[in-house]
Amino acid sequence: MISVLTPLPVLLPLLGAAAALLVGGRHPGVQRALSILVLTAVLTVSVVLLVIADSDGAASVSVGGWPVPLGIVLVVDRLSALMLVVAATVALGVLVFAVGQGSADGDEETPLSIFHPTFLVLIAGVANAFLAGDLFNLYVGFEILLTASYVLLTLGGSAPRIRAGITYIVVSLLSSLLFLAAIALVYAATGTVNMAQLAVRLQELPDGTQLLLQSMLLIAFAIKAAVFPLSAWLPDSYPTAPAPVTAVFAGLLTKVGVYAIIRTQTLLFPGGAFDDVLLWAALATMLIGILGAVAQTDIRRILSFTLVSHIGYMVFGIALASTAGLAGAIFYVVHHIAIQTTLFLVAGLVERQGGSTSVDRLGGLAAASPLLAVLYFVPAMNLAGIPPFSGFIGKVGLLEAGVDDGGWLPVAVVVGGAVTSLLTLVAISRVWNRAFWRPPAQSPARETAEAAAADAGPELQPAAVAADAPGAADTDDAAGGSTAGGGRQAARRAAWQRHTAVATDSAPATGDRAGGRSRERPLHPLPRVMVGATAAMVVVTVGLTVVAGPLYGVAERAAEDLRDRTPYITAVFGSEEPQ
Amino acid sequence: MTPTVVLPVIIGGLYAAGVYLLLDRSLTRVLLGVLLLGNATNLLLLSSGGPNGRAPILGYAEPEEMTDPMPQALILTAIVITFGISAFLLAIIYRSWRLVRQEVVGVDEEDRRVARRSRRTDADEIDPDELAPEDRPAGHADSLQSDAQVEALLAQRLPGVPSDDVDLPLGDGGNR
Secondary structure (H helix, E strand, C coil): CHHHHCCHHHHHHHHHHHHHHHHCCCCHHHHHHHHHHHHHHHHHHHHHHHHHHHHHCCEEEEECCCCCCCCEEEEECHHHHHHHHHHHHHHHHHHHHHHHHHHHHCCCCCCHHHHHHHHHHHHHHHHHHHHECEHHHHHHHHHHHHHHHHHHHCCCCCHHHHHHHHHHHHHHHHHHHHHHHHHHHHHHHHCCCEHHHHHHHHHHCCHHHHHHHHHHHHHHHHHHHCCCCCCCHHHHHHHHCCHHHHHHHHHHHHHHHHHHHHHHHHHHCCCCCCHHHHHHHHHHHHHHHHHHHHHCCEHHHHHHHHHHHHHHHHHHHHHHCCHHHHHHHHHHHHHHHHHHHHHHHHHHHHHHHHCCCECCCCCCHHHHCHHHHHHHHHHHHHHHCCCCCHHHHHHHHHHHHHHHHCCHHHHHHHHHHHHHHHHHHHHHHHHHHHHHHCCHHHCHHHHHHHHHHHHHCHHHCCHHHHHHCHHHHHHHHHHCCCCCCCHHHHHHHHHHHHHHHHHHHHHHHHHHHHHCCCCCCCCCCCCHHHHHHHHHHHHHHHHHHHCHHHHHHHHHHHHHHHHHCHHHHHHHHCCCCCC | CCCCCHHHHHHHHHHHHHHHHHCCCEHHHHHHHHHHHHHHHHHHHHHCCCCCCECCCECCECHHHECCHHHHHHHHHHHHHHHHHHHHHHHHHHHHHHHHCCCECCCCHHHHHHHHHHHCCCHHHCCHHHCCHHHCCCCCHHHCCCHHHHHHHHHHHCCCCCCCCCCCCCCCCCCC
16 A cells, blocks of 8 residues: 555656646646646645554655665655645645636746646655655755756746846755765765665764765755755745745745755764754844845745745754654644745735735735735734744744753744744734735825826826827816916926826836836736635645644654654664664 | 776866856856866766776676676766756856846846845935935936926926926927
8 A cells, every 4th residue: 555655746746747748738727627636636645645654654665676775765754744745735725826827817927838747847856855765866856846946936037037047046056966965975985875774874984974974965955945044045036936936935845955954864863963053053044034034025025034034943943853842843844834835825916916016015905805914914923923823833842842952052042033933023014014004095106106196187097198198188187277377387287297107107117127026917806716725725724723733743753753763764674674 | 996096186176167167157157167066076976986897787797896886877867967957057048148138147136125225324325316216215306307397396386486487398398
């Protein structure tokens, strides 16, 4: 049973991608249905795997039937099964959102025939990374998901996306090369890349060699996980991508890096040589990330910076290296994948509704769409860690584990974590106040437009009309120009209004060049499928709170397995100990 | 079999050259740097297999005198991956060249804007001409492009006071 199920989360999306590519753009309906079907199947398989792994413990499958240390091994334990379930859930939600967006926009912006296969390949890569039982397969999993992410990030090939994509690709390439070099050195030192065998053999190496290998792996994974000081690429590259792409990136890609750090620190190098360094990194990641978020005015950039900042919580849990710390980190990973994806989806809806993602331009969204306000408010409070939600539970778990540790550095990080939580609240409530509750008239962009319109008189409401048809503007204004006194002055005013009209017209263009995401769209009701997908994700995040007890139980058992290490090793080698 | 010094020297040289090229702002050089780094890493993988031996084919050589085949399998995979990504990167660079006629690492405008905004502590230190148009204070000279606009502003502020300006050319109103 488990030997059939385990490869499926990798195989199904790959086969689905091939099929989706064959169907192509000719039958978009079939392609959409196929992708959703495949991801639903992946989700079902993952849930079954989690149930099996939680009741029976870890299990492994040798792909291709090669004897264990030689062939490729896939390992399912509680941690990887749990990650698979969350990843599949989030991917399904994002895919439905993207389908809704695609059918609403007529697929001009995101060519569907490329999007769906690439998205499925991305999920295959993520699943492969979670299931990989050897370092090189982990590398291949990373490369699959990264290559797919390069395509998704530069979808459409507009100038801002190309600019952001280049930074992203070069940084990712660099971390991959570092990872590959680390694999070469690990193989040279131990003669294997199988993680279960490495867990034994690495302990026999001299301390200095261990330190070198561990630091290389940690740096490579820390770049992918966006741990400070290796996090600068993330807020630079994520915000320009289309909303569903940013959402799935924010949710999944960094967490694959966190997962790899967890494996490195628990299975391969349980000595805890870098725990203090990781604690410092966690503190810096939290504080510097959240300070960046407070400084931003663009919703997607604010969210990107909070994403970096909250990676610090997970690194903190890992660095504590206690069962409680690891359990908190695992729970927080699950919570954060769901919450960050949801918030980026909401940002996509905000952009649709308000025509911008800059809080300087938005206003009055709560009145325009109360449902959108609720959809933002609930996950935002969850992110900040307001009590009933899962964010609070995860943070309390981590902070308690930190206090229990007793050292001064963990306690300092606990304080930093509390401050970060408060600053998160500041950052997201600024969005809440400005974008949702400020009267639309107060937002500067509308102010200029409305001022122009008001001056132009009732006949000239859309200011652009004045610019397009100067003759008409003159006559219209002359008709309503009795207040100004005199035809000449009326003509003058008309001339001035033409300029204001031009000026307001040019404002969005400048914004577009600067941020690339203030496209003015005509305001129409939000597509139901997109709202539905986002609402479903919000329900999932709230559901995490409801099932927090059992979930935390799974996380604790997973953490015990990780600390013990023997379940993983015996799962790969059967009952006998590897030589 | 004595260890060879050639391989480490080549690997080190490739890494050094690759890192140097990667630091350049020109994207073509960055690509070349990435290629060199990739080759250096592949050589590192190759050297991790230990001393040379005979081809690892059963019946052709005894297991003791074979080369370790594992790193070669890893290298083949790594070469394919590096090749694919380099091709993609090249396409992206070409696209960047087509779009903005430059192939250098771009500037994150939004980032610069935020940095400028937070640095603006004292109003006297600002040169309004350097601000983005939407950040300029209202009534700044640059937001008024012609005499006609100044006149219009005056007419708005002092309604009923006739202008002392006799004949302003209204034609296209300074829409130069």
